[in-house]
Amino acid sequence: MSTLKVNSIEPANAGSEDYFVGKAWAKFNAASASFYASGNMSSATDHGVGQFTYNFSNALADADFSVTQAATGPVSTHHVHGYIGARGSEGGTYSSTAVQLSYYRDENSANIADPNKACIQVMR
Amino acid sequence: MNQYRVIFEDPDQPEAPAMVLAPSDEWMEMAMAGGLPPIWVYWQLQQDEEQAIAEGRHETFEHDPEKLALQYTAPRIGPLTEEEAIEYLIMKDIPRRVWGKEHNRPMFKIVTKDQVPTDRQFRNAWRLAA
Numbered sequence: 001m002s003t004l005k006v007n008s009i010e011p012a013n014a015g016s017e018d019y020f021v022g023k024a025w026a027k028f029n030a031a032s033a034s035f036y037a038s039g040n041m042s043s044a045t046d047h048g049v050g051q052f053t054y055n056f057s058n059a060l061a062d063a064d065f066s067v068t069q070a071a072t073g074p075v076s077t078h079h080v081h082g083y084i085g086a087r088g089s090e091g092g093t094y095s096s097t098a099v100q101l102s103y104y105r106d107e108n109s110a111n112i113a114d115p116n117k118a119c120i121q122v123m124r
Numbered sequence: 125m126n127q128y129r130v131i132f133e134d135p136d137q138p139e140a141p142a143m144v145l146a147p148s149d150e151w152m153e154m155a156m157a158g159g160l161p162p163i164w165v166y167w168q169l170q171q172d173e174e175q176a177i178a179e180g181r182h183e184t185f186e187h188d189p190e191k192l193a194l195q196y197t198a199p200r201i202g203p204l205t206e207e208e209a210i211e212y213l214i215m216k217d218i219p220r221r222v223w224g225k226e227h228n229r230p231m232f233k234i235v236t237k238d239q240v241p242t243d244r245q246f247r248n249a250w251r252l253a254a
Contacts (some may be wrong), residue, residue, distance in 0.1 A: 026148070031244065033129075034237075035148045041153040043217045046144040048248045055217040058195040059169045062186045095173055096134050096187060097166075098217075114244060 023065060024122040025057050030071075030103060031114040038120075050103040050112030051086065054120055059096045064122035067099050071115035079106040080115040126152045128210045129240050132222050132232035133252050142250040144240060147213055154195050155209035165191075210234055229231035 009019040024040035033046040034107040073080040082103045086092030092100035101120065105111040128143040130151065154160065167190055176185035196238060214223055222231050233252060241250070 012221075025150065032242065033144050033146045033240070035146065038148040038150050041148045043145050043147045043213055045217070046146065048141045048143075048250075049244060057148075057154075059166070059173075059187060059192065061189075061192060084150075088196075095177075095182075096185075096209060097173070 008017045020123055022062055022121055023124050024054075024120075025056055026118075026120050028054070028120070029116060030118045031116050034072075036117070039071040047086075047100075048112075049096070049114055051100070052103075052118070053093050053098050055098045056122075060122075060124055061096065065097050065122050067101075067120060067122050069101055069118065069120045071103050071118045073105070073115055075112060080104070080113045081106055082115070082118065126206065127236050127238075128168050128234055129237055130210065130214055131205070131217065131240070131250075131252055133217055134219065134229060135217075135221055135231060136179055139250045140156055142252045143226070145218060147210065151213075152206065155204050155212060156206060158203035160201055160212065161195055161202055163212060163215050165194045165198050165230075169195075223230055253254065 009015065009021070019115065025042045026038040026044070027036040030050070030052055033044065035041070035044065040057045041054055042057040043055045045055065047053065053065055067084060069082045071080045071082045080103050082101050084092070084094065084099065084101060086100055086102060090112065092102070095123060099122070101114055101118070103115050103118065113117045126147050126149055128147065132145065134140060135141050163217050169187055172187060172191065173182070173185060176182045218232065230252065
């Protein structure tokens with residue numbers, strides 16, 4: 001299999017939208033604190049129930065990236081949602097090398113929870 | 125799947141429960157295949173960003189392009205054993221204040237995955253045993 005290496009991708013036609021690529025991703029089992037799979041992720045730090053920091057293998061150019069995430073609990077009555085930051089605050093790590101996400105049950109944001117599947121995508 | 129975890133406590137957060145560092149299988153595979161740059165490549169990037177945060181200019185901070193490129197262009201350090209890879213990961217992803225200075229008690233421990241409790245009911249009460 002051949003490998004394509006480029007430093008930038010531009011549209012062939014002037015006026016077309018730019019291309020953006022994913023910089024990191026992970027599918028993570030927060031309940032067991034283990035990865036299903038990942039890309040440009042070296043590790044995850046389990047801070048406690050519902051709080052995880054995802055550490056990038058290689059740093060991004062800066063912290064101006066977009067992170068999207070999705071999560072689910074073990075059963076239909078246990079939906080889990082994630083948000084960027086540490087528990088109970090808008091702080092937490094958001095740097096060129098890592099991002100912290102917290103998870104809670106949908107019936108009450110005070111009920112922190114560990115999702116069975118936590119998916120994260122980083123774009124820049 | 126890799127078999128090691130690192131349990132550590134942060135001296136800056138004495139009331140926080142013990143934390144667990146879980147490596148990704150893809151990163152471990154790359155480390156054991158010899159795909160890593162010298163650790164100082166990551167250290168200098170971290171240092172630059174920490175300095176920017178301390179000086180209140182993180183919002184406009186951008187890494188030096190040459191330092192950033194070293195992640196990919198610096199000569200590789202060669203294949204690591206799984207144990208060496210975990211030690212490398214500690215120095216890369218765990219704050220230096222945990223492993224880089226003497227404390228009056230152990231602040232981190234490398235364990236096997238089996239040694240980490242699977243029952244998370246009391247997860248927020250976990251502490252690193254002396």
